[in-house]
Amino acid sequence: MLKIYAGAVGTMMATTQSNPGSPLSWLFQWYTHAIPNDRTKAAELARIYPNASDPVRALANKMWNTCEAHRNPAREDFFFPWHRLFLIYFERIIRQVSGEPKFTLPYWNYTGPSPQNRILPVQFRSSGDAAWKPLFRPDRNRDTNDGVPIDQISGASPIDIKAMKSIVYGQTTGDAGLCSNVDNNPHGSVHGDVGNQRGMGRVPWAANDPIFWLHHCNIDRLWASWIKAGGANPSSPGFKNEKFTFADSNGALVEGSVGSVLDLNDLDYDYDRYIDRPPGSPPFPSKLTVEVFAIRAVARRVSGPVTLGASPTTVKLTTQPAPELNFQGIKKDLSVQLQSLKEDSVFYLRLNDVNASAPPDAGYDVYLDPSGEGELKRSESAYVGSLSFFDVAPHDEQHEAAEPKGKGRNYSFVVTDRVRELQKEGRLSREPNVTLVPTGAPSEGSAPRIASVSLVSS
Known part of the structure; x- marks a missing residue:
């Protein structure tokens, strides 16, 4: 799967050079998450799509810079489902670009028990290898690319799954909720430990690093593990009916609703193994208690x-x-x-x-x-x-x-x-x-x- 992924990333990077406005280009997918902070969305739209009536420009305008919930903490509950939708449509684009309809996006298991789990996989550090070079990025912490476990780099934040102790998904007076706590650690910790100011360590640059997608696949696995252990997603219509715009495998506009991706049984993927909640985790409350916490x-x-x-x-x-x-x-x-x-x-x-x-x-x-x-x-x-x-x-x-x-x-x-x-x-x-x-x-x-x-x- 990593070989397929590397080949597709290389193709998408080449498309960025020949046709950067294509929704199947690496740049387009990167910009969906966030526009780099040395340029503006308006300037990039004008540069890449000089024809103001270009329908792909309209799609880019809807999609770019839409990551949840980086720009508004009040929308924190959408952090998980937005990224799940992003991963789903990105995976389908990889299948289209690679010609491999059975491609499955891997996850980086940095939450595993061994320090070896927290070493950036060698395929992402092999700048001189023709097959793996598309996965390499120089804009990482140097020790990360040298194979040091990311939580052992000088100044690194520890990586743990203490957030899974949360008993509710969203904010309460006591528990800040799984979504917010995972966003802090391991999500934010991994970003900072891997990246630098033009890499994973900064929101505007993060999705340019191919490891971004494997990182978020593991974050998605953590969310799925918490649900499988007995946690409950929000059930309000305002949450479930929220929709986000993406591009499908043919580059056409598609809208995905939050409610459509809350249950893995409704989707075409599963995980080979799930993460147990850590010792000392409080039991989940009943549904009624959750609602009137x-x-x-x-x-x-x-x-x-x-x-x-x-x-x-x-x-x-x-x-x-x-x-x-x-x-x-x-x-x-x-x-x-x-x-x-x-x-x-x-x-x-x-x-x-x-x-x-x-x-x-x-x-x-x-x-x-x-x-x-x-x-x-x-x-x-x-x-x-x-x-x-x-x-x-x-x-x-x-x-x-x-x-x-x-x-x-x-x-x-x-x-x-x-x-x-x-x-x-x-x-x-x-x-x-x-x-x-x-x-x-x-x-x-x-x-x-x-x-x-x-x-x-x-």
């Missing part, structure tokens, strides 16, 4: 806006009332609150409105109440997850579809085991700390920040 008891400890830098940042959380949750009588002693909760209560550490002025090119490891003795390590129980800043900053100030300013993304980590451990040790009678440790030095002027940090129980 509410906070039953809150230990909400909110900081002010937190600006992160090149050294660890510690936030001391103080108990405050949360009137917007309609929960009265919050006591100031967290340990007393814990005693009143049910044994099956789930605890979340929420990072709200994660934002930056420019891409930081660094992530942050998140620790809940570390002991403070020595260097913090991901192997200790205080480590609860990592924060990727992929796609939390505007792509380009002049970009026509630049993201809404001042509003970032929300992420959460299930920290029930950590809270219970602290409770057992008698350490929750005081104010716990959240410490964020950078994986590398953030870019100058990027100003990565979090509007609030909260500990919530449900």
Whole structure:
């Protein structure tokens, strides 16, 4: 399948040179995801399609720069289905270009247990091989192309599947939801670990790298695994009836609805194996509970806006009332609150409105109440997850579809085991700390920040 893929990518790249306006060209598919930030959509449409009445230009105008949900965090729930539709139609184009009707897009299994799983496959690093050269891109982190596991590169973010602990698909007061949490890690972490400023590490350039498609195929597999384990997709008409425009294998306009791709049984593909939810995952609630999910008891400890830098940042959380949750009588002693909760209560550490002025090119490891003795390590129980800043900053100030300013993304980590451990040790009678440790030095002027940090129980 990789040989077929490499040959088709080479053909599509050649088409970019001879007929860049073809929907079957590499450029057209790349631009569907996002326009590079050194050019504009209007200028590229005019350059490639000088005839304003060209019907393919109209198709390009509808398709290009439409990736969800890079430009509007409020549309985060469409992240999974938009990319699934993108993969489906792209796979069909590969079949058409290659003449191989049974071609199946592979996935990159970087979520596997071995460090070897996180080495970029050699076929994508073989710049001197005639057969594999179309899969090579120089615009990656150098160590990535040298065969170093991407999570072991200096400054890299860890890659994990902690997001699968989420019990709901979309945003709630407690759980930020599978979709948002996967978008953070492993999705954003892999992008940043592989790429650079003109590669996978930047939204406008990411889809030019052939590994992009295998990366998103694994993200799709993770979503399918979560559903197979008992998770539920949104059922609202507003979600299921949303439609997106793509090109079919003949380059003609086609519309795909979200509802048509939510169940793999309705599609023509399956995965050879699925991913188990990690240990400590809370059980999925009933359908009724999902629809009326509410906070039953809150230990909400909110900081002010937190600006992160090149050294660890510690936030001391103080108990405050949360009137917007309609929960009265919050006591100031967290340990007393814990005693009143049910044994099956789930605890979340929420990072709200994660934002930056420019891409930081660094992530942050998140620790809940570390002991403070020595260097913090991901192997200790205080480590609860990592924060990727992929796609939390505007792509380009002049970009026509630049993201809404001042509003970032929300992420959460299930920290029930950590809270219970602290409770057992008698350490929750005081104010716990959240410490964020950078994986590398953030870019100058990027100003990565979090509007609030909260500990919530449900």
